[in-house]
Amino acid sequence: MNAAKQVTLHLVPPDEEDSATHRIHRLMLQRETLRPLFRAAWDDLSHHFDESELEAWAGAVLTLAHVNAGPACLIAYWEASKNDAADRQEIAPLLVAGQMAANICRNAGAQAATAALQALPVATRVFGSGPALARWWRVVDLLARQAPESVAPAADNIAQILAPGTIDAFEDFVAAGLKFASGNKARRQAFFRLEEEFARHMIARDLGSVTFLETEIELKAFVTALWGKPPLLRSFAADNSQTPQRRTSIAGPLIRLPETFRGVQGDAARALFRAAAAHAQAHLVLGNGLFPVGTLKPLQIALVNLIEDARIETLAMRQLTGLRRLWAPYHVATPSGVVAAPTLMARLARALFDPAYVDDDSFVAKGRAMFTAALPRIDDPAISREIGMLLGNDLGQMRVQFNVKTYVVEPVYRDDGLGLWDFGENAPPSGEVIELPVDAVRMERQEAPDGDSNEPDGKGEALGRGRPVAPDERGIIIAKYPEWDRAHGIERPEWTTVREVAAHAGDPRLIEAALDHADALRSRIGRLVRGVRIGRTIRLNRQHEGHDIDIDAALDAGIALRIGQEPDPRVFRSSTSVHRDLAALLLIDVSESTRDRLASGATILDVERLAVAVLAEAMGRLGDPFGLLAFASDGREDVRMTTMKSFEEPYDRRCVARLAGLRSGLSTRLGTALRHAGKVIGNTTSGRKLVIVLTDGEPSDIDVSDPLDLVEDARRAALGLKNTGVDAYGVVLGQAGGEAAWRIFGRGNTMMVHRIEDLPGRLSELYFRLARR
Amino acid sequence: MNLDAYRIADEPYYQPLGHEIETFQAAYAERLPVMLKGPTGCGKTRFVEHMAWRLGKPLITVAAHEDMTAADLAGRYLLEPQGTVWHDGPLTLAVRHGAICYLDEIVEARQDTTVVIHPLTDARRILPLEKHNEIVPAHGDFQLTISYNPGYQSAVKDLKESTKQRFVAIDFSYPPPTTEAAIIVRESGTDEDLAGILVAIAQRSRNLQGHGLDEGASTRMLIHAGRMVRAGLPLDVAVQSSIVLPITDNPDIRAALSDAIQACLP
């Protein structure tokens, strides 16, 4: 029988003479030494709690006194009470503590009870005051009954023992300790004193933890398979173990998962990631828009969330029955324990999820009945708001306390619910609005939409939100090139200056998400890759040797034999594959005009980026050496080149991040860019060299008044490339710029892309056409 | 020559999904060539068999492959004791004696092979046999049907525009869930509940098309899974061996698909 069950809140008004309050004060009158300490605790508590709550607390002190806990234990209880009162408004956890300490005292003695109370602040720090703390007490109580001698050693080392940070880990640890010594008290004590290697091993933190990154690909595919919509998954950094595990959170279309789930390991961690991601995506796929916050109280918001969670999961499980197996293991609330808001809510959550769960509590029963009655309208999100508000009122009137600051949604796989609410446009948080959500929303806004903290540009910018390059970012000079002077028909030596500007790392996921949308195109390109990679095979007929007989040659030979002629011995067929030996450099125009928006809302640069990403992915898989270079200019002294991928490095996420970090700005000095591209690709050893220029118009720059000058210069630069064995192709976006491109690259080497949206497909097709030549 | 060996005696079961039967009948009435498009295992082959039976015509099927030459289709001289003898290829057989010729997976053949069908598939309806010095006019019953999986389409392997534009096309895709379940019941002998689950599982894999899988599970795969269950295998094992393992080698996608499949199981 579980000790926590006996504890309930009794909130009796203390007006009778024999109230606990009177009795404890009378008792303390006789204890000179204890009195001041008692008074200090009492005064402290009376700032936070009303009479009935103090009466309950006094009852707990009396209980302790009655089990002969001794002065040290009483003092420990008062200390723990003071500690707690400072940052909490609930009396219930203190009553539980008194009750449990008394139990422990009965089973394991006063010293053990004292040690447990002294360990309480650490446990509270790790678990908060919710259901996890109740479970902590239960475990300590169990230890007191089964291994009384080990309570004090365990309590003395509690900070280390709780290092893994989860109640599950603590339960496992104690269970292992009880089993470990099989009745040998000395060994058991050694275990709990952490003198045993095995004990230390058990609490070594996060041994087999699984990080978000390790499971991201699988997780994304899993959720996509469920509803056919690729989720936008992100992670947030793990917080320290002093607070309860922060929950998954939905922000707009994003699902943010913790970097790791503390204390959950291996397959259990993967399963929890799946449960959390599936739950959050169910909101996004099956939910319908945001709830306005209005004047709802925190408790009501929490309950609307709870009902909405149940509604969404009910809908999800109607489609996919087996999801129940995914979520069920986390519903562990039991119809026992302290009657406090978080525990009641965890119980209600379980009751709505698990039809077989039995719970007689009237609040839980009422919630269940209302939800069942609303089942015919399960598709309507309004039921969540209706039921949640009513239940929120009920719970409020039950005078069970609800602490916004420490509240976390249970079970652990569920999201914090913030993503379901519309907090209004920058609405300053009124006193009424739940604090935690507002903080978190503020934080989301700062972070949004994303950024890897380890990237230099952690803020991350939305695709296409370019900003002009600041003058102090001019970069280092890497080359000078001549330029053609059309008027005088001469080449001006060292006329332009090329600077390497370091790439900004954006968020690679923005590009990955765009790629997800382009899945049809991507799989088409993927097949092109496969077709090319296998290598083109050429069949060779009439060979001296081969893997097969060339029937027609054999017949001719047979006929020749018959008519007495010398047969041709080449009667075999064989095949051989042609190898490509090709290096390609993509030169991307990021000048100001690429900031223009298309009807779809995307900028030209966005489309360029996607096109380059699709092609780069394909080239990466092909294994063709390639480079990605962006260019823009601000006069002849300042032609900026940014390397997204050099020929030497592999195409990986860092390259994607740099691609995502591209910004529009400045002008297009194409000739210089081409010369530089020629120099870069000239260093490769491939037999064929290809420069593909992506541009949205004709060359121009601030210090050149006649664009024809730059067209002519670029034409000569392209010719120069050709003379060194480099083929240059122009891919021109939009309607304009055709004339100029034809002049520069020649008609055969120019591809016009009138509908800019077609670029991703057209660019890759061009490459594959060229690659097969 | 007698094509009885190519006649289909019993009705091949085919569950219509749209107007494909009428379309084919109309095309046949006009002797227009037909192109069947669709992912693998969605009933294209079964459909032609059914139509050949329905129209009472012999069906000659040729599976195209990369090494197939024009002679493999049209015919060639073979050496026999008494000298060289001309042998009609399967296409010539169908043209001469009046059969439906089904060229399966036509894109696999090289483009210089596919052009032999050009004179057959326009108003001329003739097959010139250069080597044999003969022009074979098509028999009145002859008709050409090809299949084509757009999933495999690529610039590398694609039909020439001049080939494509000769055909009337019928698009095949995965049947609606209840229909697909009915097909599974009929073809594998499983019960409806199980068939429903298999269709739900297929949907999960089709959701991954383009996100890790090239193509989702075909109706054929589902039938296989159903048959494995009938042969006594537990459902999850059957699904693993007939769907998950064949469809991908990527461990992440495999794990994800297996877990998504778990969500479909009761």
Ligand SMILES: Nc1ncnc2c1ncn2[C@@H]1O[C@H](COP(=O)(O)OP(=O)(O)OP(=O)(O)O)[C@@H](O)[C@H]1O
């Ligand atoms: N509409 C349908 N009616 C009856 N059976 C069907 C239907 N669709 C699919 N099937 C079943 O699916 C199996 C596979 O179909 P079929 O062999 O015709 O595929 P296919 O489209 O020709 O595939 P592939 O392109 O791989 O050759 C058939 O054997 C049949 O059992």
Ligand SMILES: [Mg+2]
């Ligand atoms: Mg087939």
